[in-house]
Amino acid sequence: MTPEYQGLPVHDWTQGAPETLAFLTQTSTSGSIIPGEPQDENLSPSSHSSQMMALMAVEWAKQYYSMIWATNQANPSLGLESLNKIDITEFDEQRSRIVSQLLQMLNVAGEIAWNKIEAVLGDHIQSHQILLKLIEKTEIIQDTCQLYRKTIEAYAQYEYPSRLSVLVGRDIISVRRKYSSINALFLAVLAMEFHYVGRILLDWIPLKSRSIFILYFKAVEDYLHAPLGEVYALAGTHQVDSEALIAVQQLLSQTTTIAHTVYKRVCHLHPGYRSMSGHLVHSMVYYSSIRDVELFQIYLCLSALEGNLRPIQDELFPICAILYPRLNVSWKLVQDMLKYLLWELYHVLLPENFRVFLPYVHALTEMFSDQVVY
Incomplete structure (x- = not known):
């Protein structure tokens, strides 16, 4: 089990991979994917496969989200509120100020995060200089900050964390596809950069607002790490x-x-x-x-x-x-x-x-x- 930023991310998306996540924004036009609802018996094999894929995604997402965010009763020391008690408008008077500050500090957080990565990986990064020349550190920082920018904007627009897979999902697909095509080292670096930026931003958020942002940042970080697509x-x-x-x-x-x-x-x-x-x-x-x-x-x-x-x-x-x-x-x-x-x-x-x-x-x-x- 790893420290919090190590998520072992990997994604080698196929040509039509973005379309496979269509279930996030719409249901199948050929039939229902909800258990218990009538299905068209004349569906083609490919339609059946698409429905099965969507059903798996929906059922897993329900189970995952309820388990992750409703842990306070069993783990009161974690300091995260139960999903049932989350109110994304709770700190409304500070919303615009916090959003503005975070967006202004994103690039600084990206640079600080990169310095932390170099401190941890150090000699291993140096031994892969040829690989690292393929993608500049500024590109990794920019890609990471862009994902966080969209996440922060989702919070600003009163979107719930459960909607982030829809709002940021395709951007995550694009970023992971780019780095997974190179080398496992890049996937590790991307995961660490993403984690460190999130932790730095959380440290800059007032304590009483932090529990809300943890939901947003963790939802995107988990989605970035898990190769479910x-x-x-x-x-x-x-x-x-x-x-x-x-x-x-x-x-x-x-x-x-x-x-x-x-x-x-x-x-x-x-x-x-x-x-x-x-x-x-x-x-x-x-x-x-x-x-x-x-x-x-x-x-x-x-x-x-x-x-x-x-x-x-x-x-x-x-x-x-x-x-x-x-x-x-x-x-x-x-x-x-x-x-x-x-x-x-x-x-x-x-x-x-x-x-x-x-x-x-x-x-x-x-x-x-x-x-x-x-």
């Missing part, structure tokens, strides 16, 4: 009776629940563990840890849908290898997380669905074993 695109290429598709559908509906269980067990096993960003029970480390366990599951979904280890070998493992040692994340912690993840998958998934993921879980376990990482 690729999962949906791949799901659309499968037949509706595909074993991999059915297994992925069940796992995506349970990822956050599984992540919470795994996180609690790892915390119990490592009660005093501390990474560069703080103790595991620290609020932001808590959320990033949940996200990372979810991400490992999403990469399992990618591998299952592709039928190979490419997403794990090309994307997940390289970024872990780059960042974990520099962030004081122990491999033992990761190994224990994978052990508990395996058991949770076994207990939660149907036997036939568990068998779909088992080869990839075993591969992950071996890749992060003492024989490889140390």
